[in-house]
Amino acid sequence: MRLRTGTVGAAAVLLVVALLALPAAAQRPDGPVLAVKDRWTALADIGFPAAFTAVSAGFDHSCGLRPGGEVVCWGDDEFGQLDAPEGSFTAVSVGSHSCGLRPDGEVVCWGRNYFGQLDAPEGSFTAVAVGSVHSCGLRVGGEVVCWGDNQGGQLDAPEGLFVAVAAGDFHSCGIRAGGAILCWGDDEFGSLDAPAGSFTAISAGLLHSCAVRSNGEVACWGADHGGPLDVPEGSFIAVSVGLDFSCGLRLGGEVVCWGVWVDGDRHVPDGLFTAVSAGFDHVCGVRVGGEVVCWGSRYDGQLEVPGGPFEILATGSQHSCGLRHGGEVVCWGDDEFGQLDVPTGRFAAVAVGEHHSCAVRIDGEAVCWGESRYAQLDTPDGAFAAVSADGFHSCGLRPSGEIACWGASWHGRLDAPEGAFAAVAAGDDHSCAVRASGEIVCWGDNEDGQLDAPEGVFVAVAAGFNHSCGVRADGDVVCWGDDGFGQLDAPAGSFTAVVADFGYSCGLRVSGEVACWGRNDAGQLDAPEGSFTAVASGSNYSCGLRADGDIVCWGYWQSDPRIAPTPLWE
Structure with missing residues (x-):
């Protein structure tokens, strides 16, 4: 019930597929979106960006805040600016470095x-x-505190109470409780000449700043290289300042930008x-549905929002999980026992059992x-x-x-043999593993001979309900155990991977074609034509991963474990 390839390694060799980033677009409602070809076959794209609640763009990288509080960053990582700490955050801010606000108020x-x-203090x-x-923070009592470089006096926050704060290049600004703006630091370009009036939001950039008045108008001040102070007419609810340009968010959700761009596409995406x-x-x-889209210069990858293609997919009888590029695990399908409630953090591997899921964090x-x-x-x-x-147990392979x-x-399924192994596969009531020497060893229930692995050198192994299969070094597939449905009758030819489930098996040929054999009461053997990079099996269905990132599934399902999270573009 796991996605496997012909490369020996992780947990019955879970597939690690490096896919190119896919384009992003708008979030749809919860639940899988499926293009049904016929009663048994479904087609869905995988690897779509997950939702964000907030985003912050900096000098050469950006960070986004997930609904669960996780911060994910992308772009240049020369100084570790993408290494967001684990745990939950309520806000994130990015410049040449990044800072996040924890739920308890810690920065x-x-x-x-x-x-x-x-x-941070x-x-x-x-x-x-x-x-x-430099950075600035607004304490619970309204006091502003700044830290970092003070070359222009940008850390010398005035006394008094503030309701908002913004940090620029060599200056900082804050909004007082009454709505007035006060700025401090370097004033070479008029950065401190904030206009009078009452304001609700503020953003400070390198050479200019902008703020939203109580009536919705935006006012900007400072250097006017290329027109960043030439604000369009109309009402705004938020504003953000770049180098020599600014962007504002209108009440209806439209984004409008003005000024001069250094490089890249200045066209604001639709939506x-x-x-x-x-x-x-x-x-x-952040689009209305929670998807993040970026535009402009892409030299450091700052437009490549993470959460696209999956690197690992694991399928179970009623739910599935995937590991995205960047280490995020996402699960979908049946959630009766909380098997979709993935813990926070970054992961390197994932596996799916009957009603539980497991993953390996990046620290092991x-x-x-x-x-x-x-x-x-x-x-x-x-x-x-x-x-x-698989079933109700799991096995892990140590370094x-x-x-x-x-x-x-039950049946001794936890009694793993001693020694060094290259791969392990957990089945229903038994497990199998490939030793470093290529020998297969199985343990647990042997009522149908599923432990009686043949001799020889193998590169992959799969443990099903009451049968097992392995791929020999020469590419032949051999199966043993129960043969009530012909699940041992592996076809001839050279294979790179094999999976086994209840009464049937599927293998991935060297050509990329998927071949399945055994029980076919639900159409689980009816693999579509074409080339695949991996194959996975559920109880009554199978899925294959194409080179372009599409998942094609065939068979029958009761829940929705066969389709990856909802596609985010039309």
């Missing part, structure tokens, strides 16, 4: 630290703003937005979620390189090659 910063701009804050080489953020020479916006820790009736969530301590799950299993202990 955490990462990235460049030439001038101590990451050294202790205490509880309600907002944080990042400039070029309605809930937020906009201007960086040095690029802009990012294994974590499981979902049903815990049979101790399926009681992962052992220590580091793992891979994990495999040393040792195997540890947990969950239901």
Whole structure:
């Protein structure tokens, strides 16, 4: 019930497919969107951007805030500016470095630290703003505190209460409780000459600043190189300042930009937005559905919003999970036992059992979620390189090659043999593994001979309900165990991967063609034509991953485990 390739490695060799980033577009309602070809076959694109609640664009990178509080960053990573800390955040701000606000009010910063701009003071804050080489925070009581470089006096915040704060290049600005703006720091380009009046929002850039008046008008001041102060008429609810340009968000969701762009496409994408953020020479916006789209300069990858293609897919009987590029795990399908409630953090591998899911964090820790009736969530301590799950138990492969299993202990399914292994596959009541030497060893229930692996050198193994299959070094597939549905009758030819499930198996030929054999009461053997890069099996359905990122599934399902998360473009 896992996606496997012919490369020996992670958890019954889960597939790691490097796909090109796919274009992004608007979020649709929850639930899979499916193009049904016939009763048995469904086609869906995979790897679509996940929703964001906020975005911030900086000098050469950007960061977004996921609905669960996770911060994800993309673009240049020369100074670790993409290494957002794990845990939950309520806000994020990006300049040449990044800072995030935790739910308890703590400010955490990462990235460049030439001038101590990451050294956030202790205490509880309600907002944080990042400039070029300094940061400012608004404390719970309304006091503004700034840290980092003070070359222009941009850290010398005046006393008094503020309701908002903005950090620019060598200046900072804040909105007082009464709506008035006060700026401090370098004034070479008139950066401190804020207009009079009452304001509700403010943004400070390198050489100019803009703010939204109480009546919705935007006013800008400072350097006017290329027209960044020439604000369009009309009402706005938010504004964001770039190098020599600015962008505003109208009440109806339209984004309007003005001024001069350094490079890249200045055309604002179609659609309605809930937020906009201007960086040095690029802009990012959050669409109404939660999708982030960026435009402008792309030299450092700052337009390449993560959450696109999956690298690993794992299928179960009623739910599935995928590992996105960047380490995010997303699950979909049946959620009766919470098997879709993925914990926060970045992961390197994922596996799916009957009613639970497991993943390996980037630090090697294994974590499981979902049903815990049979101790399926009681992962052992220590580091793992891979994990495999099926039925009510899981097995993990440690970096040393040792195997540890947990969950239901019936039939000795947890009694993994000693020694070094290259891959492990968890089946229903048994498991199999490939030793470093290429020998296959199986343990657990042997009522149908599913443990009686043939001799020889193998490069991959699969454990099904009560049969097993392996791929020999020469590409031949051999199966053993129960043969009530002809699931041992592997076709001739050379294969790179094999999967096994209840009464049937599928293999991936060297040509990329998928061939299936055994039980076919639900059409699970009726693989479509064409080339695939991987194959996965559920209880009554199968899925294949095409080179262009499409998933094609065939067979029968009760829930919706066969389709990846909802596509985000029309």
